[in-house]
Amino acid sequence: MANIKPLGQRVLVKRIEAETKTAGGLFLPDTAKEKPQEAEVISVGTGGRDDKGALIEFTVKPGDRVLISKYGGTEIKLDGEDYLILSENDILAIIG
Template identity: 45%
Template sequence: MSGLRKLIPLADRVLVKRAVPVTQTAGGVFLPESSTKKEPEAEVVAVGPGRRDQNGNIVPMTVEVGDKVLLPEYGGQAVQFGDEEFQLFRNDDILGKYQ
């Protein structure tokens, strides 16, 4: 995680870590990787300062570090840190946040 402190998203970008998909049923049966899909839920790891409007004012971000968010099925830029994978999304691409 020390590498994450070095990456600060620019403008209105958000760095997230997707939730781990379920690979085992409640009965103990392991599911094959082909049947598991990407979870639409993620945790915000880092946020940028926000984008600038036409007057040069910074538009604040709608999410904060630690928020649980709902992501679109496709999109985002994958970023690899060691053996962990994160994704960068624009603030506008995030569909919602959980409370």
């Protein structure tokens, strides 16, 4: 797979199909107004810096299952599969 290193505070994620029910019973309804989607974090970005120049650490790490907003990010296709590059701020939650 091509090595994609997101810039700044962006992360690269891979969507998990909506019909996949998680072990804990998470289910994402089709009827929700703003439907979040499950995704897996593939890689985190080069990092951002705060107002004092200190590196901002990522809260998510590769392998984390996350909930993302349906409308955020930019789609790319890689080896036939869909990926998204989005800001870590657009990740709603980590599914533990």
